[in-house]
Amino acid sequence: MPGEGIFVMSKPKVAFICVHNSCRSQIAEALGKHSASDVFESYSAGTETKPQMNQDAVRLMKRLYGIDMEQKQYSKLVSDIPEPDIAISMGCNVGCPFIGRPFDGNWELDDPTGKSDNEFLKIIKEIESKILQLKKELEN
Secondary structure (H helix, E strand, O other): OOOOOOOOOOEEEEEEEEEOOHHHHHHHHHHHHHHOOOOOEEEEEEEOOOOOOHHHHHHHHHHOOOOOHHHOOOEEHHHOOOOOOOOOOOOOOOOOOOOOOOOOOOOOOOOOOOOOOOHHHHHHHHHHHHHEEEEEHHHH
């Protein structure tokens, strides 16, 4: 019978979590979908939501990658996304969110909100680097 004995493994679900789900976690979700969707599914969420994503993040992601985060993303609660296989905290300098389970990693990223474009660019590039590293780890 065609397809018999073929085992198809689903891609792991990776959740990028911060308190407000408006900046760093949204950037990670967008870059995960952009650069690693062949290896893992990307989600972002927070323990609180904001009515709007950080507009500096939106503007810079559009400029750098041509990604309009406001097209397909919005601020979500942890309960609004599928149960993740891997949960990553963006950093607890704002306050560590409680998600009902331990985090698999803490990327310890500073929140660039209210800072210069150079600070934003530094964080965006750091997130991109960590996304590519995670992709590499999960491919092996």
